Amino acid sequence: MARVTAGVFSSHVPAIGAAMDNGRTTDPYWQPLFAGFDFSRRWIESNRPDVVLLVFNDHATAFSLDMIPTFAIGCAERFEPADEGWGPRQVPPVMGHPELAAHIAQSVILDEFDLTIVNKMDVDHGLTVPLSLMFGQPRAWPCQVIPFAVNVVQYPPPTGHRCWRLGAALRRAIESFDQDLNVQVWGTGGMSHQLQGPRAGLINKVFDNRFLDRLVDDAEGLSRIPHIEYIREAGSEGIELVMWLIARGALDDQVRQAHRFYHVPASNTAVGHLILENGGK
Ligand code: DHB
Ligand code: FE
Helix, strand or coil: CCEEEEEEEECCCHHHHHHHHCCCCCCCCCHHHHHCCHHHHHHHHHCCCCEEEEEECCCCCCCCCCCCCCEEEECCCEECECECCCCECCCCCEECCHHHHHHHHHHHHHCCCCCEEECCCCECHHHHHHHHHHHCCCCCCCCEEEEEEECCCCCCCCCHHHHHHHHHHHHHHHCCCCCCCEEEEEEECCCCCCCCCCCCCCCCHHHHHHHHHHHHHCHHHHCCCCHHHHHHHHCHHHHHHHHHHHHHHCCCCCEEEEEEEEEEEECCEEEEEEEEEECCC
């Protein structure tokens, strides 16, 4: 059977992708950020997933504001890097796992969480930047990836608690798939940041570090934070953090923290990163 072995959590700032694509990772501004992922690159070498279920948000790239699914699962065989205005990133195409994705869609929808099924979608920085952070610049991504998109762009996004419970449903779905696969669930986006309005540039280190603490030890309690608290404490784009609760909900109650990193700033964003391993139930 397929198993969920670990969760990886990471911000997805577009400028991080640009720094990698343009050979700037050793610049004094970027070096400390990339140093925080040195351990992660070694860890993923020895903990290589067959499939990553990658929870991310589309930034009005594939969906536009004409159509905004709350939760959408990518069931295609292949997803191209999106053109977000500067041409597509020169990174490999993302190879999906249509069979597992269709199984997850069936299991989760019958488990009473409605998903939109997406059979064609270009993927933006929300998905490609975490892949670059973890895998560097390979000719092909070393695993299959199922994109799982969440609306955190247009009010109302799903609550943290719904995201947390969805994570548990995703785990039930994955672990009822009849193939021997090592599956990781990644939660991306965040941490505190606000890109617009009078509070643009807002970063809240205290909130972010408390979020990291509680994601490890008190995720269910953390899932009860209301939207207004994310906006007040973590800025308008801090709501991206609800996606971390989906990945956390797919893990054991008690997890092993393999790695934790926090860095301010990258572009306008506080970058957080965790690797949590399932210890076996
Ligand atoms: C930035 C951060 C994001 O999460 C994003 O989606 C776009 C831009 C930023 O800090 O520049
Ligand atoms: Fe974002």
